[in-house]
Amino acid sequence: MPNDQSPPKPVQARRLNCLLTVRQAVRLTPNMIRVTFTSPELAELSPDCAGGHCKIMLPDPGQSAEEFSNGYGDGKKPVTRTYTIRHARPEACELDIDFVAHGDEGPASAWAEYAKPGDVLGFAGPGSPKLTAQDADFYLIAADMSALPVAAASLEALPKEARGVAIFEITTEADRQIIDAPEGIDQHWLIHRNPHQSSNAQVARIEGLDFPKGRICTMIAGETGVVRSLRVFLRGEKALSRRDVYASGYWRIGLAEDAHQKVKREETEADEAAIARTSGER
Numbered sequence: 001m002p003n004d005q006s007p008p009k010p011v012q013a014r015r016l017n018c019l020l021t022v023r024q025a026v027r028l029t030p031n032m033i034r035v036t037f038t039s040p041e042l043a044e045l046s047p048d049c050a051g052g053h054c055k056i057m058l059p060d061p062g063q064s065a066e067e068f069s070n071g072y073g074d075g076k077k078p079v080t081r082t083y084t085i086r087h088a089r090p091e092a093c094e095l096d097i098d099f100v101a102h103g104d105e106g107p108a109s110a111w112a113e114y115a116k117p118g119d120v121l122g123f124a125g126p127g128s129p130k131l132t133a134q135d136a137d138f139y140l141i142a143a144d145m146s147a148l149p150v151a152a153a154s155l156e157a158l159p160k161e162a163r164g165v166a167i168f169e170i171t172t173e174a175d176r177q178i179i180d181a182p183e184g185i186d187q188h189w190l191i192h193r194n195p196h197q198s199s200n201a202q203v204a205r206i207e208g209l210d211f212p213k214g215r216i217c218t219m220i221a222g223e224t225g226v227v228r229s230l231r232v233f234l235r236g237e238k239a240l241s242r243r244d245v246y247a248s249g250y251w252r253i254g255l256a257e258d259a260h261q262k263v264k265r266e267e268t269e270a271d272e273a274a275i276a277r278t279s280g281e282r
């Protein structure tokens, strides 16, 4: 029977709400852009907030840094998107965010594509890191390109003796990144060339795993269709406890973030209700 304890309440880090200025933007891999931001307020971040999410507020296309800065905080609602703090360097008043370059149809992706030193955006965060258990017997990590930042930060924060499997799905072989993960984490890199088409490769790989006995904790994020299939498998068939399963849809094929966020919570609750019903019938 799954243990239906809800995930533990995250520890609330000090939250900032400020304007960030681009220090540099580099093409990390063919489909990933790393933007380094600076602001005096970043001195207040904790260095271990890497892996926590944040909200970014984007200038309108063509709006100058000055116009946006003047309007920011005046009640006008700019386009807002959710990202992950990949690294925080409070001593240098800097943080990095890695943006998937998925084309011009998304305002955030388009913004990152043309980001240059001196550009600005609004920032609210950080949220709490997603994988906080330090004592699991086995860790299962699954991430597509959008969740590489949270997966990498989570793996880098694990104890050196941690064991487990990480299954990444990236767009090209050259999108592979070097992650300073514990040696006992077996890394697999799958290629899926067209992220706009659904992929079953991560699900198939995870369903085929030999699950060890003991406490298993997960950090799973990416395209919502894949994440939902994995949640149902891990919570239902494998009966992992809810508090040990982080499985979160980060985007959805064909939907912009606002529309995705509206349906995401309802779908998660519907999946959990179905899992509870099925496990009660067994």
Ligand SMILES: Cc1cc2nc3c(=O)[nH]c(=O)nc-3n(C[C@H](O)[C@H](O)[C@H](O)COP(=O)(O)OP(=O)(O)OC[C@H]3O[C@@H](n4cnc5c(N)ncnc54)[C@H](O)[C@@H]3O)c2cc1C
Binding pocket: 053, 081, 082, 083, 084, 085, 097, 098, 099, 100, 102, 105, 106, 107, 108, 109, 110, 145, 146, 147, 149, 150, 195, 196, 249, 250, 251, 252, 253, 254, 255, 256, 257, 258
């Ligand atoms: C907690 C959390 C943390 C996240 N962290 C990161 C992060 O660190 N880096 C990151 O890149 N993303 C991250 N994401 C995902 C990001 O919020 C979405 O990809 C978001 O939709 C991007 O906004 P946009 O303006 O570029 O596109 P939107 O306007 O939201 O969408 C426009 C179109 O682009 C498509 N699309 C959106 N994302 C992708 C994608 N990754 N690949 C292919 N097509 C896509 C949509 O299906 C839609 O058709 C995170 C999401 C969450 C919930």
